[in-house]
Amino acid sequence: MSTVKAENLDHWIRNGFRDLNTDLEALYNQQPNPNAVVGIGHELKRQLVRDGTKLVSDLLNEGNTDEGFDNGFNLLGNVGFFMAACRRHEVSELNLPDIDAALKKAAALSLQLGASLGVVPRFASAHLETHNQAINGISKSFTHLADESLFIEYNTRGVLAFIRASEALLNILPLGVSHPITHDLLVVAKRALDDVVKNNQALFDQLDTDRFFFNIRPYYKPHYVGLREYRGANAGDFSGINVIDLLLGLCRADDAYYSQLLVDKFLFMRPEDQLVLRDCMRRTSLLDEFLVSLNEGKSDTDWYQRNLSEFLKVCKAHGDTAIQHHTMLIEKFIEKPAEKASLTDQQDLTASGPPLPIMLKGLKKLCDLRSAANVDGLNTRHDDLMTLQRSIEERNYAR
Numbered sequence: 001m002s003t004v005k006a007e008n009l010d011h012w013i014r015n016g017f018r019d020l021n022t023d024l025e026a027l028y029n030q031q032p033n034p035n036a037v038v039g040i041g042h043e044l045k046r047q048l049v050r051d052g053t054k055l056v057s058d059l060l061n062e063g064n065t066d067e068g069f070d071n072g073f074n075l076l077g078n079v080g081f082f083m084a085a086c087r088r089h090e091v092s093e094l095n096l097p098d099i100d101a102a103l104k105k106a107a108a109l110s111l112q113l114g115a116s117l118g119v120v121p122r123f124a125s126a127h128l129e130t131h132n133q134a135i136n137g138i139s140k141s142f143t144h145l146a147d148e149s150l151f152i153e154y155n156t157r158g159v160l161a162f163i164r165a166s167e168a169l170l171n172i173l174p175l176g177v178s179h180p181i182t183h184d185l186l187v188v189a190k191r192a193l194d195d196v197v198k199n200n201q202a203l204f205d206q207l208d209t210d211r212f213f214f215n216i217r218p219y220y221k222p223h224y225v226g227l228r229e230y231r232g233a234n235a236g237d238f239s240g241i242n243v244i245d246l247l248l249g250l251c252r253a254d255d256a257y258y259s260q261l262l263v264d265k266f267l268f269m270r271p272e273d274q275l276v277l278r279d280c281m282r283r284t285s286l287l288d289e290f291l292v293s294l295n296e297g298k299s300d301t302d303w304y305q306r307n308l309s310e311f312l313k314v315c316k317a318h319g320d321t322a323i324q325h326h327t328m329l330i331e332k333f334i335e336k337p338a339e340k341a342s343l344t345d346q347q348d349l350t351a352s353g354p355p356l357p358i359m360l361k362g363l364k365k366l367c368d369l370r371s372a373a374n375v376d377g378l379n380t381r382h383d384d385l386m387t388l389q390r391s392i393e394e395r396n397y398a399r
Contacts, residue, residue, distance in 0.1 A: 002071040005062050006078075009055040013078045014140055020048045021085055022143040025215045034214040035341060038093045045091050052082040053102035060109050069117060073131065073270070076113040077140075079106055080123025084232075085142060087223035107226045114225075118274075120267045121225045125233040129156040130163075131270075142219045147211035154203040155235045158196050165192035165318075166240035169247040169286070170276075177289045177311075178303045186310040189244075193317035200324050204332060213337040237265055239273035239280075246280045248315055249287025250381055251369050253280075258369065286311060287381060290388055299391040309392055315385060319371030326367040335360065 002010070027041045028034045056079060083106050086092075091099055107121070114121030126132075129152065132139040141148050168188040175182055220232035242262060245251035251258045262281070266274050290308050298304045338356055368375050374382045 002075065003059075003062060005055070005058045006071065006075050009059065009078050010074070012051060012055055013081055014135065014138070016051060017048070017081065017085070018141065018144055020044055020051075021088075022145065024048075024089055025143055025145065028214065033341075034210075035343065037088075037218075038090050041089070042094060045089050045094060048085060048089065049091055049094075049099055049102050052086075053098070053105060056082065056102075056106050056109055060105055070131075072113055072117055073119070074127075074133075076110060076117060076119070076121070077123045077127030077131075079110050079113070080121075080127065081140070081142065082106055083110065083223060083225065084123055084219050084221070087221050088142075088218045107224075110225050118267070118271045119269070120230055122223070122230050123233060124268045125155070125159075125235055125237045126270055128152050128233070129159050129235070130238065132156075143215065145211060145215060147208050148216050150207055151203070151212060151216055154199055154207075158199045158203075159235065159238055159240070161192045161195040161199060162244065163238070163240040164195075165189040165314075166243035166247075168192065169244060169314075170280075172286065173247075173283065177286055177293065177307055178298075178301075180303070183307050183310050186307065186314050190310065190314045190317050193244075193314065193321055196321045197317070197324055200321070200329060204328050207333065209333055209337055212333050213341075217334075231264075233268065234265070237268035239269055239277040242277055243280050244318055245370060246277075247283065247286055248311075248318060249285030249384075250315060250318065250372055251366075252285075253282070255369075255379070257365065261366070287315075287384060287388070291384060294388065294391050299394075305392060308388060312385065312389060312392075315372065322367045322370035326363055330360070330363060 024037075024041045024044050027044075028037055031040065059075070059079075083103065086103060086106075092103075110121035128140065132152070139152070141152055165188075168185040172179075172182050172185050175185075220234075222229050222231045224230075242251075242265075245258075246253060253259055253262070259281075262277065266277070269277070290304075290311060293299070293304055334356070343356075365378065367373075368378055369380055372380045372382045372385050374380070
C-alpha cells in the first residue's frame with residue numbers, strides 16, 4: 001500500500017494536473033506559432049507549480065518512500081510527470097523565487113527515489129506504457145487530448161508485441177536451434193513482429209501530426225534533475241527490442257556503437273529489464289548458431305532447413321519494423337513538421353538531446369543494422385544472412 005500523501009499526488013496527476021496541461025495546450029494552439037509557449041498562460045503555470053510543489057513537499061517531509069518497488073516506481077513517475085510538465089511549459093520564465101525552490105524539492109525527491117530504485121530520477125516510458133495502471137478505464141497521461149491517449153495506447157501495444165517476440169526468442173536459448181519446438185517459438189516471434197508493423201501502420205494513419213509534434217512531443221524533452229540533465233523518455237526504453245537485436249544477431253554487444261546505445265539506456269529501464277539485457281549481451285546469437293551448424297555440414301538436415309527458414313523470416317520481420325519506424329513514423333511525425341516549422345536546428349527538439357540531424361543519422365544507422373542493409377562502411381550481418389539464405393536455396397535446387 002502506498003501512503004496517503006503518495007495517493008494524493010497520484011490523484012492530482014490523474015485529474016487537476018491533466019486539466020491544467022490541457023488548458024495550456026489549448027492556449028498554445030490559439031497562437032500563430034504553437035511552439036512558442038513563453039509569455040502564455042502565466043496563471044495556469046503558477047497554479048501548476050503551486051499545486052505540484054505542495055504535494056511534493058508533503059512527500060519530501062514525510063521522508064518514508066520505502067513502500068515497495070512498484071509503489072516507489074509509480075511515485076517516481078508522478079514526480080517525473082510534474083517536472084516534465086514544468087520543463088514543457090518553460091515555467092522558469094516566470095522568474096519567481098518559489099519556482100526554483102519548487103523544482104529543487106521535486107529534484108530532491110526524484111533523486112532519492114531514482115537512487116534507491118536503480119533507475120533514472122525522471123519519468124521513463126514505462127510509466128506511461130507497460131506500468132501505467134488504469135482506473136475506471138483511464139490510464140495516466142499529461143493531457144486529456146485524444147491524440148495523446150492514442151499515442152500512448154499504440155506505443156504500449158508496440159512495446160508489448162516486441163516483448164512477446166523477445167520472450168519467444170529467450171525460450172529458444174535452453175533448447176537450441178535444432179530443437180523442434182524452436183520452430184514454434186520462431187513462428188510466435190514472427191507473428192508478434194507482424195503485430196508491430198500493423199500497430200505502426202495504425203498509428204501512422206490515425207495520429208494527428210500537429211497534435212503530436214506541438215502538444216505531445218514537448219513533454220518528452222530533456223531536463224535537469226539536480227545538477228545533471230537527463231534525456232527524455234523514449235519508446236525504446238525497454239529490454240525487449242534489444243533482446244531481439246542481440247539474439248537474432250543483427251546487432252552485437254561487441255560493436256562499440258551499439259554497446260554505447262545500450263549503456264545510455266540501461267537506467268531508463270526497470271531493473272529486471274536491465275538484468276535480462278545484460279545476460280543477452282554475453283549470449284551467442286541464433287544467427288551465429290546457424291552459421292556453426294552450416295559449417296559443421298548440417299545444412300541438409302530437415303531441422304536445419306525448417307528452423308532456419310523461419311529464423312530468416314523473423315530477421316526480415318524485425319528489419320521491416322525498423323524500416324517502417326524510420327521511413328514512416330520518424331519522417332511524418334518528427335522530420336517533416338520540424339522542417340515545416342523551421343525547427344530542425346532547435347537544440348531541445350529531440351527527446352534524446354542532440355539536434356535533429358544528428359539524431360536522424362543515428363537512427364538510420366540503427367535501422368540499417370536491424371535490417372541487415374548492405375551499406376558501405378557499416379558492418380551489418382547482410383553477408384551472413386545471404387550465406388544462410390543460399391544454404392536453403394541450394395538444397396531446394398538440388399531436389
